[in-house]
Amino acid sequence: MTMTFETPELLAAIQRYFDVLYECDLEKFDRLFLPACHLFTVVDDSLQVLSCSAYRELLAQRSSPKSLGQAREDSLISSLALSSDIALVRVRVRIGSKVFRDVLNFVRAGGDWKLASKLYVLEPAADARTAS
Numbered sequence: 001m002t003m004t005f006e007t008p009e010l011l012a013a014i015q016r017y018f019d020v021l022y023e024c025d026l027e028k029f030d031r032l033f034l035p036a037c038h039l040f041t042v043v044d045d046s047l048q049v050l051s052c053s054a055y056r057e058l059l060a061q062r063s064s065p066k067s068l069g070q071a072r073e074d075s076l077i078s079s080l081a082l083s084s085d086i087a088l089v090r091v092r093v094r095i096g097s098k099v100f101r102d103v104l105n106f107v108r109a110g111g112d113w114k115l116a117s118k119l120y121v122l123e124p125a126a127d128a129r130t131a132s
Helices: 008-023 026-032 052-061 125-129
Strands: 033-043 046-051 074-083 086-095 098-109 112-122
Touching (some): 026 033
Parallel strands (some): 033 112
Antiparallel strands (some): 033 046
């Protein structure tokens, strides 16, 4: 059985994810991402895998969209419960001129929702220009 799953605690974790990307806030990153988290995408038919620590380093070096005065654009597309402690979340996020679609895998351990893995794709340029 599948169901939409949007508890206040999970919604807060999703908002923290949006904040991390917009602000490049490493304290929020550390509270949200499990150390074993990995990020996955496919570019030119090649699997790209990024560890949590490598992604954290990239964020630490990036000028945040907030600091650059860029408009914030992020949205929750859908959420799905696999159990009361595991959820799949689809989101859309703009970072600069790029728009990403992400599938975030959250787990709840010790009462806190944490990001266990992330699948992402870059929207085609035509879609990114017409995004609202």
